[in-house]
Amino acid sequence: MEFRDLKTQYQTYQNEIDGAIQNVLKNADFIGGKEINVLEERLAEYVGVKHCITCANGTEAMTLVLMAWDIKAGDAVFVPDFTFFSTGEVVALAGATPIFVDVDENTFNLDPQKLEIAIKAVLQKGELQPKAVIPVDLFGLPANYPEITGIARKYNLLILEDSAQGFGGRINEQKAGSFGAAATTSFFPAKPLGCYGDGGAIFTDDDQWAAQLKSLKVHGKGRDKYDNVRIGLNSRLDTIQAAVLNVKLSFFIKAELDAVNYFYSLYNQKLNDIVKTPVIPNGYYSSFAQYTIRLKDLSEREKLKTSLGKNQIPAMIYYAKPMHHQKAFGNQYFDESDYLVANRLCETVLSLPMHPYLKEREIEQICNFVLKTLEK
Numbered sequence: 001m002e003f004r005d006l007k008t009q010y011q012t013y014q015n016e017i018d019g020a021i022q023n024v025l026k027n028a029d030f031i032g033g034k035e036i037n038v039l040e041e042r043l044a045e046y047v048g049v050k051h052c053i054t055c056a057n058g059t060e061a062m063t064l065v066l067m068a069w070d071i072k073a074g075d076a077v078f079v080p081d082f083t084f085f086s087t088g089e090v091v092a093l094a095g096a097t098p099i100f101v102d103v104d105e106n107t108f109n110l111d112p113q114k115l116e117i118a119i120k121a122v123l124q125k126g127e128l129q130p131k132a133v134i135p136v137d138l139f140g141l142p143a144n145y146p147e148i149t150g151i152a153r154k155y156n157l158l159i160l161e162d163s164a165q166g167f168g169g170r171i172n173e174q175k176a177g178s179f180g181a182a183a184t185t186s187f188f189p190a191k192p193l194g195c196y197g198d199g200g201a202i203f204t205d206d207d208q209w210a211a212q213l214k215s216l217k218v219h220g221k222g223r224d225k226y227d228n229v230r231i232g233l234n235s236r237l238d239t240i241q242a243a244v245l246n247v248k249l250s251f252f253i254k255a256e257l258d259a260v261n262y263f264y265s266l267y268n269q270k271l272n273d274i275v276k277t278p279v280i281p282n283g284y285y286s287s288f289a290q291y292t293i294r295l296k297d298l299s300e301r302e303k304l305k306t307s308l309g310k311n312q313i314p315a316m317i318y319y320a321k322p323m324h325h326q327k328a329f330g331n332q333y334f335d336e337s338d339y340l341v342a343n344r345l346c347e348t349v350l351s352l353p354m355h356p357y358l359k360e361r362e363i364e365q366i367c368n369f370v371l372k373t374l375e376k
């Protein structure tokens with residue numbers, strides 16, 4: 001059994017994917033080929049924003065936005081404490097200070113009330129300027145944008161939506177990738193929409209930022225890449241990846257999103273009574289980058305993980321360490337009482353196999369196994 005089955009996915013669309021890659025090889029336009037523009041237009045239309053700018057990966061997508069926004073030393077950027085390292089890393093890399101904020105126990109996403117408390121604490125201390133917040137659409141579920149947007153407006157913060165795991169999710173009819181002043185996603189192979197290497201994209205409605213981002217991702221180019229008007233990066237998506245993504249995007253929209261949501265409902269039906277299953281609030285739709293359950297405590301989690309492993313059922317812990325425990329942020333002081341939820345989640349979460357190519361009998365097998373292990 002696979003945790004995320006990329007081999008079956010490839011076999012399912014092999015003809016289309018091979019054909020798309022062959023085309024790029026024949027044309028030998030490996031950088032900036034026409035597939036890039038096609039992809040950017042399709043992604044922008046799907047998400048419902050004016051501009052999509054592809055780039056090298058989801059981490060640099062965020063870095064590029066922070067560069068365009070001139071986030072720098074002395075700025076505070078609010079980041080959930082329970083996320084992949086990258087979300088805080090880009091803030092520190094920009095020279096600014098990441099302020100980690102506790103999350104909601106049920107959705108795993110940034111807790112809006114705690115965001116406001118953290119903003120007030122920074123303002124009271126008076127050392128840093130609150131500039132932006134990076135909510136994360138964790139495990140495929142959009143963050144609580146209705147509330148976060150109100151708070152961001154009140155304190156004049158820019159919202160950068162980290163939708164690396166969230167592509168395909170939505171709140172009512174509004175799609176992930178359209179909630180912030182800018183949003184980013186990742187095409188790392190295991191993400192909801194993945195390519196065959198590294199890749200990423202930025203979404204925004206702002207014409208000026210879009211122009212700046214297109215320059216920043218190619219060495220700060222002006223008229224062309226030998227006319228350099230600002231310091232930038234080399235952060236392009238290559239044409240082969242765009243060709244793969246053009247094929248996968250169609251099937252993602254047509255079949256894969258429905259499939260993972262069907263498997264989510266099967267899992268929940270079978271597991272609801274014995275573990276805490278994922279909570280999808282009313283009106284929200286998840287793209288299920290992960291299906292993550294919560295156990296009673298660390299020892300129950302370890303017991304289940306070990307016995308699943310012994311029976312060749314892959315399960316993963318996302319995340320075992322909250323951001324404020326990462327050694328790389330060891331230069332900052334943190335009060336553990338600010339992170340009670342994230343600390344508890346790190347001890348109790350477990351992600352089960354989730355992807356569009358699961359079989360019903362595999363889910364049955366996994367769930368029976370969970371029931372049997374936890375009953376003992």
Ligand SMILES: *Cc1c(COP(=O)(O)O)cnc(C)c1O
Binds near residue numbers: 084136162165188198
């Ligand atoms: C994967 C991920 C990223 C980084 O994406 P890369 O393409 O690997 O750089 C950023 N944030 C979150 C929440 C992620 O899961």
